[in-house]
Amino acid sequence: MQFHDRKAIYLQIADLFYDQILRGRLKPHDRIPSVRELAAQLEVTPNTVQRSYAHLHEKGIFYTKRGIGYFVSEDAVERARQIKLQEFIDEELPLLFSQMEALGLDFDQLKQYYQNFKKRQQ
Amino acid sequence: MQFHDRKAIYLQIADLFYDQILRGRLKPHDRIPSVRELAAQLEVTPNTVQRSYAHLHEKGIFYTKRGIGYFVSEDAVERARQIKLQEFIDEELPLLFSQMEALGLDFDQLKQYYQNFKKRQQ
Amino acid sequence: MQFHDRKAIYLQIADLFYDQILRGRLKPHDRIPSVRELAAQLEVTPNTVQRSYAHLHEKGIFYTKRGIGYFVSEDAVERARQIKLQEFIDEELPLLFSQMEALGLDFDQLKQYYQNFKKRQQ
Amino acid sequence: MQFHDRKAIYLQIADLFYDQILRGRLKPHDRIPSVRELAAQLEVTPNTVQRSYAHLHEKGIFYTKRGIGYFVSEDAVERARQIKLQEFIDEELPLLFSQMEALGLDFDQLKQYYQNFKKRQQ
DNA sequence: GTGGTCTAGACCACC
DNA sequence: GTGGTCTAGACCACA
Structure with a gap:
């Protein structure tokens, strides 16, 4: 994937999920790709994806189960x-x-x- | 300069002139840089710049004096x-x-x- | 300073500021030590302090002026x-x-x- | 094991026994590990463990049989x-x-x- | 000088 | 395997 430089990459990654949620392609309690998996796919470090997910977690868009993965929260939309x-x-x-x-x-x-x-x- | 891919490059170059004209940085009858000069500066082929200038000429923003160059037209703004x-x-x-x-x-x-x-x- | 391992270091650093604010030792618009300065003092990497400050920024406790520093926000208490x-x-x-x-x-x-x-x- | 510094170490060791007794993991008349054994396990000096046991003895939690060892007392709970x-x-x-x-x-x-x-x- | 982002790589806790 | 934290070091934007 291509990233522009007007916005931090981790926020652009977060935007991918904001869009998918607003368009209804991701539903509450759907599982999110693992940090390492998405990092490999987007060709960024796992750290950067982790930061995106942490951001979405703080915003209440994702919830997390340690050792399991990230999920779309109930009132994400x-x-x-x-x-x-x-x-x-x-x-x-x-x-x-x-x-x-x-x-x-x-x-x-x-x-x-x-x-x-x-x-x-x- | 950086170009994005949502719009043809020659139109993005034309936009540079639209903006300068609307902001008053380019006045009627101001001389425009030569095709080759601007092409070198923007690191594109002269062909692309030529296409931008032709576009602006067609739109009545530039006028041309054969053998001299392009100029901002009277009612460009x-x-x-x-x-x-x-x-x-x-x-x-x-x-x-x-x-x-x-x-x-x-x-x-x-x-x-x-x-x-x-x-x-x- | 000593950190225990029941809580992430960046959160323990954040707690230092929560306490100072709740005790009134830090007032709105007070300047916060720079990331690098506090990192040197606490003997952690600047990254970790940055993370603490980012956390407090998200929570609305700090505000930031790029190139200047972090400050205690109006309604931090x-x-x-x-x-x-x-x-x-x-x-x-x-x-x-x-x-x-x-x-x-x-x-x-x-x-x-x-x-x-x-x-x-x- | 890790000890914090808010409380004397011998009291923290005593707390281990208080907890096990209150949770029913140690029953009346159970035998307690020898001073040297526990000292080795916790990586403290036998002196410190001895002090813990003396404390628990004094409080009526442990009783002692000369030459045998320490035991949980009848009404320890x-x-x-x-x-x-x-x-x-x-x-x-x-x-x-x-x-x-x-x-x-x-x-x-x-x-x-x-x-x-x-x-x-x- | 300040804050802010990203990488590469390590280590831990949980399952 | 998963998420989460930390380090070391780099680079950028802003002032």
């Missing part, structure tokens, strides 16, 4: 949603708003595009 | 703004709105964050 | 109290109650000792 | 319980109550945790 939402608000929205300003797009126009988007969805 | 705005609407907004849906953020909440953003700017 | 309380409930109370059982001490007797303790305090 | 209970009351409870105060946990809350503990036991 809700927690993941909460965390990514905060990230979106803190990191992406300011960029968005700056771009809008630079391009001379005001909020009412944005609203129209949003309504079009919703219509097309139906 | 307005054209650049128009082009990037359309790109923003077609490519970024749908992604943005999809993310909002996935994270359960509705438009009214977005409005609040926008208002906070404007306040902080003042 | 309240957060530290909350965290140590949970730890006490999860780890110490079960031990306490087990000991009481083993020694044949019931809760009413405990209450009497508690009341004596409070009287002596006055 | 009750005496051990009494002694450890007193120790618990004098040394551990004050610490416990201090911690409760520092963490802002009052006695009614403690009672709730106790009741939860009893429920889980059933």
Whole structure:
């Protein structure tokens, strides 16, 4: 796998799991690949994967059974949603708003595009 | 320079000029570096840079004097703004709105964050 | 400094700061010794101290200024109290109650000792 | 074996016997390992073990047959319980109550945790 | 100088 | 086999 350098690798690995959980591909109590296994697959040191898993453990996304493995926690989806939402608000929205300003797009126009988007969805 | 692979390299190079023009770092009738010079600097083939310049010429951002070089056109700013705005609407907004849906953020909440953003700017 | 092996060293280091904060010896916005400095003093690798600080950062006890250092956060006391309380409930109370059982001490007797303790305090 | 330094080593050795007696692993009239044997096993001087045994003898936990060895006394369990209970009351409870105060946990809350503990036991 | 990330390799506890 | 901790040493971004 390819990693970019705008974000720490261990956080990019964590994002893989955030996405899979939010998309419903990983369900509560699913087993996660072992640290060493994923490390080999992604070609990083086990330490880095361990760090990703520890991060997700602290965030309450994973739970752990010593000597067994990592698992998706019961309320992983809700927690993941909460965390990514905060990230979106803190990191992406300011960029968005700056771009809008630079391009001379005001909020009412944005609203129209949003309504079009919703219509097309139906 | 580093290029990502989500977009053709010649378009990424063109974006460098779009940005400089929108930020006012490049003014109408400013001379643009020669194809060979920029190609050397960015470590790409001159062909790729030539393609970027042709693209910007076609879009009315650059004009050319045979045997002399490329220059920023009179109304480059307005054209650049128009082009990037359309790109923003077609490519970024749908992604943005999809993310909002996935994270359960509705438009009214977005409005609040926008208002906070404007306040902080003042 | 001496570390025991019932708990990870990085958590024991974190405990040093939890204690100092709860006792009021460290106040909000106080600067924390640099990672390398404390590592040298405690004779562990900087990595281990870094891990302690990262832990306290995640818990909202420290905040950080890149290139400057770590600082005690505004509401460190309240957060530290909350965290140590949970730890006490999860780890110490079960031990306490087990000991009481083993020694044949019931809760009413405990209450009497508690009341004596409070009287002596006055 | 590992000893900590919060308590004299000979008392920590005595505690090993208190525990085994309270848990029923050592019964009245069981023979105790010889001083030299236990000293070798724990990697301490025989003097230290001798001091532990003298302590337990004095407390009525052990009795001795000249030239034979030490044995667990008839009412060792009750005496051990009494002694450890007193120790618990004098040394551990004050610490416990201090911690409760520092963490802002009052006695009614403690009672709730106790009741939860009893429920889980059933 | 500061914090932050990553690697390579070791050792431990648990199952 | 699994997770978890620690070391030694490197490199980067920021100030």
